Amino acid sequence: MSRNKYPEETKQLIIDVATELFMTNGYEKTSLQDIINHLGGLTKGAIYHHFQSKDAILYAVVSHICKDNEFRMAAIRDDTSLTGKERLEKMFSDSLQNPNQKDVFAVTPNLLDNPTFLSYYIKMVVSETVPCYILPAIKTGVADGSITTLYPEELADIIMFLSDIWLNPLIFHMTAEQLTRKAKLLNQMMCPFGLKILSDDLIMRFTQFQTVNE
Amino acid sequence: MSRNKYPEETKQLIIDVATELFMTNGYEKTSLQDIINHLGGLTKGAIYHHFQSKDAILYAVVSHICKDNEFRMAAIRDDTSLTGKERLEKMFSDSLQNPNQKDVFAVTPNLLDNPTFLSYYIKMVVSETVPCYILPAIKTGVADGSITTLYPEELADIIMFLSDIWLNPLIFHMTAEQLTRKAKLLNQMMCPFGLKILSDDLIMRFTQFQTVNE
DNA sequence: GTTTACATACCAATGGTATGTAAGCAGAAA
DNA sequence: TTTCTGCTTACATACCATTGGTATGTAAAC
Numbered sequence: 234m235s236r237n238k239y240p241e242e243t244k245q246l247i248i249d250v251a252t253e254l255f256m257t258n259g260y261e262k263t264s265l266q267d268i269i270n271h272l273g274g275l276t277k278g279a280i281y282h283h284f285q286s287k288d289a290i291l292y293a294v295v296s297h298i299c300k301d302n303e304f305r306m307a308a309i310r311d312d313t314s315l316t317g318k319e320r321l322e323k324m325f326s327d328s329l330q331n332p333n334q335k336d337v338f339a340v341t342p343n344l345l346d347n348p349t350f351l352s353y354y355i356k357m358v359v360s361e362t363v364p365c366y367i368l369p370a371i372k373t374g375v376a377d378g379s380i381t382t383l384y385p386e387e388l389a390d391i392i393m394f395l396s397d398i399w400l401n402p403l404i405f406h407m408t409a410e411q412l413t414r415k416a417k418l419l420n421q422m423m424c425p426f427g428l429k430i431l432s433d434d435l436i437m438r439f440t441q442f443q444t445v446n447e
Numbered sequence: 448m449s450r451n452k453y454p455e456e457t458k459q460l461i462i463d464v465a466t467e468l469f470m471t472n473g474y475e476k477t478s479l480q481d482i483i484n485h486l487g488g489l490t491k492g493a494i495y496h497h498f499q500s501k502d503a504i505l506y507a508v509v510s511h512i513c514k515d516n517e518f519r520m521a522a523i524r525d526d527t528s529l530t531g532k533e534r535l536e537k538m539f540s541d542s543l544q545n546p547n548q549k550d551v552f553a554v555t556p557n558l559l560d561n562p563t564f565l566s567y568y569i570k571m572v573v574s575e576t577v578p579c580y581i582l583p584a585i586k587t588g589v590a591d592g593s594i595t596t597l598y599p600e601e602l603a604d605i606i607m608f609l610s611d612i613w614l615n616p617l618i619f620h621m622t623a624e625q626l627t628r629k630a631k632l633l634n635q636m637m638c639p640f641g642l643k644i645l646s647d648d649l650i651m652r653f654t655q656f657q658t659v660n661e
Numbered sequence: 662g663t664t665t666a667c668a669t670a671c672c673a674a675t676g677g678t679a680t681g682t683a684a685g686c687a688g689a690a691a
Numbered sequence: 692t693t694t695c696t697g698c699t700t701a702c703a704t705a706c707c708a709t710t711g712g713t714a715t716g717t718a719a720a721c
Contacts, residue, residue, distance in 0.1 A: 236684055236701040243701080261475075261563075264675060278703045287676065345570055348562035349475075356559055359619065387625070387632045394613050399605060405573070411601070418601045422636045450666040450719055478710065492668045501711065
């Protein structure tokens with residue numbers, strides 16, 4: 234294999250191949266050799282030229298998955314035509330409609346069987362999504378009166394946690410019916426803060442989302 | 448090393464050694480050789496005589512950690528002198544005072560850096576603790592009127608999830624102050640169900656618990 | 662004499678590294 | 692403008708210790 238004039242393409246190829254393998258077979262169960270076998274002629278030298286370790290590949294994979302989402306989240310966060318509450322709600326409806334995420338996660342079996350990947354994902358959510366997108370929306374909501382809480386940071390944390398992890402059928406397998414019940418319960422829990430994170434409309438879409446994965 | 452007349456002792460020794468290593472260094476980062484080195488003369492043959500795989504050791508370790516807890520949980524669950532709500536509250540105050548769990552987890556760095564262990568732990572909680580202990584207490588509470596919800600299963604799930612994982616300083620590092628704020632927020636969220644899971648007293652103890660780990 | 666509780670010796674595969682090599686590219690020389 | 696020179700980049704190749712796991716051996720216990 235002769236060298237690529239545009240090495241970023243090679244790097245992206247490695248990320249793409251690793252993404253699919255990590256998602257379908259799990260991080261620990263895909264060896265570097267597995268990745269190499271799907272690289273179309275490239276060898277281990279190429280991988281270790283672009284990445285420091287197998288772990289670094291995982292980091293790049295998770296980052297790449299989250300990046301698309303973050304662009305759109307930023308736009309909603311900064312949409313001054315909406316109240317804080319409305320921004321929050323839009324973030325959720327949007328992330329559910331995100332075709333990218335849908336595709337990426339569609340191939341994944343239970344993420345609890347892919348623990349390293351899951352941990353990286355959770356870390357990313359906690360360190361990026363919450364402080365950069367959810368929290369600003371909540372703070373806006375507190376300021377404009379559409380959200381009521383004494384603990385905006387913790388509320389941001391718990392909302393992201395519940396919707397992104399607890400409610401995630403890829404982490405906790407469940408039927409569409411269970412998912413719907415969980416979503417309704419979550420809505421009830423958010424009442425003290427004036428929030429109705431998940432609209433009825435959105436919950437309907439949940440069941441469709443679930444169906445796709447079955 | 449001559450053979451032990453009471454092989455269960457050997458098995459328990461392996462579990463004990465593995466527990467400490469898995470907790471302090473993480474599951475993936477402790478090799479079988481590490482375990483063997485702490486076994487005082489026993490070899491790999493002993494390990495594979497008692498366990499089918501490294502994974503089986505982890506399963507035994509997590510089971511053993513949870514087992515003590517479960518005995519006391521069962522007693523509370525079946526204490527007919529208490530309402531369902533009271534049983535739930537006692538379960539939490541009890542598990543926080545559990546010295547065993549305290550000791551076991553005291554040596555652990557961030558569990559998110561020990562992903563396989565964490566996944567096993569979460570699976571255990573979801574498949575054992577929730578249906579066997581939390582849910583019965585909630586159902587009792589619904590029956591006697593001390594708890595109000597249309598979704599007892601999901602409520603059990605979310606309570607365990609939030610208190611055992613989201614509120615767990617070993618999974619999500621936080622200061623005592625942050626922990627207290629999280630606990631208060633959690634209490635607010637439980638209002639719609641007539642629950643005040645974490646008493647003020649208990650929250651105080653949270654801060655002590657945290658201090659121990661610092 | 663059979664089973665149990667280990668020990669020993671071995672294995673392929675793994676993540677990682679050290680080194681080799683040829684393509685690309687900038688600038689100097691012609 | 693072309694050609695030569697030298698450095699850097701983008702890989703390939705060869706090698707490594709360690710890993711989880713297995714097959715077999717062996718002696719104690721009943």
